[in-house]
Amino acid sequence: MISTIVWGTGNVGRAAIRAVHAHPALELAAVVVHDPAKVGRDAGDLAGLEGELGVAATGDVEAALAARPQAVVYAASGDIRPDDALADILRAIRAGAVVVTPSLYALYDARNAPQEMREAVQAAVDEGGGSLFVSGVDPGWGNDVLPLLISGLGSTVDVIRCQEIFDYTTYDQEDSVRYLVGMGQPMDYEPPMIAPTIPTMVWGGQVRLMARALGVELDEIRETVDRRALDDTVTTKAMGDFAAGTQGAVRFEVQGIVGGSPRIVVEHVTRIHASCAPDWPSPPDGDGAHRVIIEGRPRIEVSVEATDEGGNRAAGGNATAVGRLVNAIDWLVAAEPGLYDALDVPLRPGRLS
Template identity: 30%
Template sequence: MSEKKYRVIQWATGTVGSAALKHFIHNPVIDLVGVYVTNPEKVGKDAGDIVDLPKTGVLATDDIEKIMVMEADAVLFAPFQNPDNLGHICRLLASGKNVISPAGPFLPNKWLPDETKRIEEACAEGNSSFHGCGVHPGYSGDILPITLLRLCDRIDSIEVSEVIDKVRNPMIYTEMAGFGLDPEALLANPRRSPETYKHFYSSLDMLAKALGKEIEEVTVKFEVATALKDIKHLFGEIKKGTVGGQHYEWTAWCEGAPLIVYHFYWQLGDSAEDIDPLWEEGESCYRVRIKGDPGLEVRLMGDKAEDGRNPFHGLPWTGLAGATAVQAVCDAKPGVVSHIDLGLIQPKGLVRR
């Protein structure tokens, strides 16, 4: 039986976009037809060369208008945050292309009415679908815990934690995130706004609704850890006595009690000799803890690497969570489609001997 093929454009080829691009090149049910890049050094390169794979015959372009008129079923939209992103998404949708976006916005979301309205109008114009997705939000904080609910008789609360050692898993925006600053200064002016939880609200709300509940309010907590020594990382060094760790906590309350808690533990190092306090020991992971009867815990991390440790694949997972949803979004009804609308996604083309 022949499998339906989907014509796909990859928009942006950073770490997230490159993971998706590799998938599209390998997947036999995907026909890669276009690649949009912003790096001048990538313009004109074959898509395969960008990700160290054999040539595909598809050349990267930085011409947005060329992408807009290209015939395609879907666009995997994965640029850095940019004020122009929403406009580009709406143009793509209005041109008849379905959009799967790890860059957000993550819908449906009551806190994003203007974005929702513009995207819905563009979907109606192009008879297309939009799906915001990623690993968090988009997987570890919604799909993963929802699938675990069937193993429980009673749920008291659910905690989802993102635990990342930023030395072993470096990020280019370490200093931008506030590491290396005076702890009191960062506490007074967090680099991640207290309103950030609103961009994750679709996941919180989806999980609450899966339990038949409505969120009454979300409370926010922020604390920092101090570096106990100078700590080098891939992109620089932070000094002893400055911010070496950050913990964000968002709690969704239902019926007067905390029901869902999202934790973000970002640490430079994984030892009590590195920072104080060290909130989380062990390797980077996504973790779901369900308190109830029976309680359970699941950790999501990469398989063992050559050094014997488990790598953290947060950014590649973000790209793949979107790439493997392309087929389902293309086949979905027009408009904004959530994980609930898509049902249990069954991606084709993953088994390749």
């Protein structure tokens, strides 16, 4: 059994605990939390499982790593603390662990990550013998391995478009919804997530990774952003009111330009209510979906709708992203120490329960 730590118990961490517990080759060795109120709580309780797992959450990172776990699922956010997240991850690699995480955007395409970051990871690998695999929570597979797999089913490929289409009404991170994404803010408010260069910083690596797999050179990466205001005030059960005239929907694209045209596109369409921007792409059903469209011959369109935690689509998306990471752990443990990306790590088959 591969002893595995889950570090962080938010939206991603909850799913990670469940995934590690369900994996027959992994053993949940510890759960690391930042919130003192969570210290001592059973991992099963934190993950929303029916029974206890017999693993109490700890705030003592040093003790957890001193036990020399073979793997760490780093589920703490790196959105507003990328330097701290990197420091945590390097610490785990130096302790000899395989680390899987969605928290370092710059390493989605590890080969083109900033040199100083690559050197820091490699130094930690050389010192401790651990490894690192980074894949997105939006989810990464929807912007790399899935579109690349589907692209191989046709005779010609003109454009690859990866879409995340979501209603954030039930998303369990109000600060992110209101301030990072900007829902409910005045239209002159600049949401950090779509400030100039930020979409490319977060999703540009996935565009570059797909271009590398397709064997094409990008001219550049461009961004487009569009926002819509709510016509009427809407009330959500989880987050209260969002006033008329404030931001109710945002749509942006990160475009890989080849031969002067957008040929590889990652697009996000996010709403706080289905009535806002009805002319924009919508999910086939429910509150969210991930979609891949291959424009070519034949034209191929695939939509993925995942649900978890009582039918929540956002939670389902998180769970599939976590599944990609957790299911890669046994492969990574068997591989040589190093820095890996989505083109290096194969998709792993599931297991019948």
